Amino acid sequence: MANQVRSTHLVFRLTCWMLGLLAFAQLLVGGVALAVRMERSREVRVEEKVVTRIVTVAAAVPKPAKEVVAVAPASPSALPPPDPTPLPPARPLVAPPIADPVVERLVKEARIARVAGDMATAIVKLGEARDAAPQEPSVLYEQGLVYEAMAAFDPRLADQASDAYLAVMALGVPEAGALYPLAAAKIRDGISMPSDLRGELALGLPRVFPDDPNVEGERVVVTVPVQAAPGTEVAADDLVVKVQFYESTMAEGRKQIQPAAEGLCETVYEWVSGEFDFMGGEETLRVTYTLPPQELQQEHLFGKRSYYGQTVEVFFKGELIDTHAAPRHLSSRIGGGARPADDGPQFLTPDMIDNGSVLPTLEGDFLPEMPDLINPDGSIPALPEN
Structure with a gap:
């Protein structure tokens, strides 16, 4: 019993010492922590704040350029001539193709008839072609050529030829092509008449x-x-x-x-x-x-x-x-060489015959038949004998 009391008293004492040590350790840790905190509170903190400011920098003054002085070349051949740049060749104008094959055939037949002198057939063919294609430049130009050829016999047709050429020009170069400058030349020079070339x-x-x-x-x-x-x-x-x-x-x-x-x-x-x-x-x-x-x-x-x-x-x-x-x-x-004189009528009128001033009235007034001295086929009478 006494041993039991002693052991209990020893345990109690050990426990008190352990609790004291723990309390001392806690006090020591708290003091150290308090001391460290006090040291940190005494430190000076420096905070950096970035402020954006616009600073205007004056531009640098440029240096004046050096004076340029033209120096004459030592000789004319010192500088080589520049290479000429060739221009692309001009695209030549061509007659526009005829889209309608029937119109193309009629124009070809009219051209053949015009060259052969058959103007009536040419007019008929071109009339049919123009009914089918009123704005076809080849038809209009060929019609102008036909009227121009016929104007040599009837000058009134020269106006119709001019109208046909003007119709070609009204279509413009994109539509008429090479026919435009040809029609323009006809209008510029006018419709030439055979009488205009007499003496020229x-x-x-x-x-x-x-x-x-x-x-x-x-x-x-x-x-x-x-x-x-x-x-x-x-x-x-x-x-x-x-x-x-x-x-x-x-x-x-x-x-x-x-x-x-x-x-x-x-x-x-x-x-x-x-x-x-x-x-x-x-x-x-x-x-x-x-x-x-x-x-x-x-x-x-x-x-x-x-x-x-x-x-x-x-x-x-x-x-x-x-x-x-x-x-x-x-x-x-020559068929066209013998022409009637301009100072007299070509045929006798009834008044001239009735007056008797032209025809002889007596039997002996007729002239004897003379040999044809111009035509070598005519016979020449023999010379009279002395």
Whole structure:
């Protein structure tokens, strides 16, 4: 019992000591913590605050530029010339294609008829084409060409040709293409009439060059100069030069002059003066006439044929402008050469016949028949005997 009391008293004492130690430790920790806190409260804190301020900096004064002085090159060849930049080639204007194949066929047929001189057919074809395509530039321009060709016989049609060309110009370059400058040139220059070229277009003196006589048959070269006044513009399609050759034959002891028979001779036309523009005031046409050798049978039946001469006619738009004949008496055989005089009537009127001032009234007033001195075919009477 006493041992039990002692052990209980020892445990109590140990427990008190343990609690005291714990209390002391807590007091020690609290004091240390309080001391540390007091030390931290005594420290000075520095807080940095960023303030944004706009500062204007003055621009730096630029330094003055140095004075530029042009210095002449030592020699002209010191600086190489700049390389020229070639321009792209201009796109040429072309006639616009015809969209409708039927209209294209009608225009082609009208052009063929115009070249052949069949103006009635050309007008009909173009009328059908214009009904199908009223604003087709090819139809309008071809119609102007037809009316212009017909204006040589009826000047009133020149206004219709001008209207057709104006219609082409009204379409503009995008629609008319190459036909626009052609129509503009027609309007600018006007519709030329054959009467306007009288005195401005004439024949020069044709020259005849017989070829080598040793060549089989007979060959003659005739050069025909066509002269135009300065500033005269003549289109190649409007000018026609016709050369008619004549042959002489001996039949029944008489010399006969006849036109060269087609198929028995050959005639070749060629413009030899370059481009047909009358820049030098003259264009030269070379006509080569070839008469092949004749068979003996034909020569015996029809006589020997040989070159005799020629007649030259110049036509502008179908109207005769000038003529020339060699020998001169062949001028009587030119169809358009014999014209009535301007100082008298072409036909006798009934008043002239009734008055009796023109026709003879007595039997002996008629003139005797005279021989034809111009035509070599005529017979000349023999001289009277002394």
